[in-house]
Amino acid sequence: MTFNSIKNDMKVIGEIIILFKDTVRCLFSRPFYLGRLWEQIVHLGIESLSITIVIGVVTGLVMTLQFGYGLEKFGGTLYVPAIVSLSIMRELAPIFTSLLIAGRIGSGISAEIGAMNVTQQIDAIRALGTNPLRVLVVPRLVASMISLPLLATLSAFMGILGGLVIAYVEFNIPAGFYLNKVLSTITISDVFGAMFKCAFFGIIISILACYRGFKTREGTRGVGSSAKWVVVRASIVILISDFFLSKLLILMFD
Template sequence: MDPLTRFLFALQEISLLNWRWFTSLFSKPRYGSEMIRQMDLIGVGSLPIVLLTGFFTGGVLVLQTVPTLRAYGSDSLTGQLVATSLIRELGPVLSALMVSGRIGSAISAELGSMVVSQQIDAMRALGTDPVRKLVAPRLVALIFMLPLLTVAADIFGLLGGGIVAKYLYNLDINIFIQSVRDGISTSDIIGGIIKPLFFGLVIGSVACFKGLSTTGGTVGVGKSTTDAVVVASIWVIIFDFFLSKALQYLLDIGSL
């Protein structure tokens, strides 16, 4: 099978998988306890790595930009630059990539192991729909929790930027905070929440598809896990471009 045909086949299967789990939400059983458990695993479990990423990303932004801004006498705009960069772009994308590496791989490995050990076949034999039981709770949890993780990363990024600005470059923290306020608009916040919704859908869809399509025993599980992380990360970056352009048009974010 040539690469184009393989890609179109995978896109078709992922689309059908998304349709099946979405329509399953409107009928019973819904497995609410499993959704809550997945939200805990995805949200609380991913919180430390996302907060750490956000904190040091904000610090690095200040570290790299203050010398240049100071050369032009514009270091008072540091907070605006950090806030705009984090909320519009770096917060959603980096949070999605961290979650893709941690959760995408875990979902793919878990579902792949269930496939090769024939647990999925056993569920079907007992009359349980694997998509309703396994896929829907994970995707719902990702779609709900990734925006919250992104907001947390943004807040800690601004905190890290403020600490670096104050203690390494002696910037007045009140000026930094005011600059952050001036640099954030309602459209930026809305756009920064919309992006993770789509990123969560992409990560969950790819991870579940790769896991459920695992073949080749335990070696296949490893391959599916690797493919899930790589493919989901690539699609997050691709989707980010098109979402940014769409948000520019719809919410007037970043347009001239």
């Protein structure tokens, strides 16, 4: 790692912070693009529902299977509902959903804005007297902050349901017992904590994707490399920040 690459990385971080600051400023002043916001909520949230449900259910199935057989050796099968539901709600659903959205939506946002950039559509937005941040970034940022927590909560719910099926079929844990254990284990702070983390990850994904879209050069090749850049960077930042957010939430609520 050379001095120049560190300098470049610092410059990128600085530009991302400035983009975020300018976007937040646009959030609290007119005009608002509610139509565009709804379009993005549909695109980011509603169109991601099916894949989120599949990931949630499969995570629940696999986790219950692994914990079930693992704990069975020590006679701890009855702890499966608590462990599965807590790990899904606090960590697995937020992380898996955010990584999925980083791949599916983050790359899409950066490719879309990048393509607009190289075909001068962003310049056209400016030349027509409008602010690209308001038109393009704010709707995507807000849609990510709304959609991602809801998708992760749904994913967690589906995971817990998936776990219920395997717990009953493989380990003869009654459904009523499973649900009672889940409800007594998961607290409202777990749900809000997960949603808070996902809202934060939503900001990370949308801001990185928009930033890279605006910086896209070199035609279609640039569009492709921007999409890759976003998925890699967003995934790394999500995973690292998850540790610190988890620590913060534990300090606050546990």
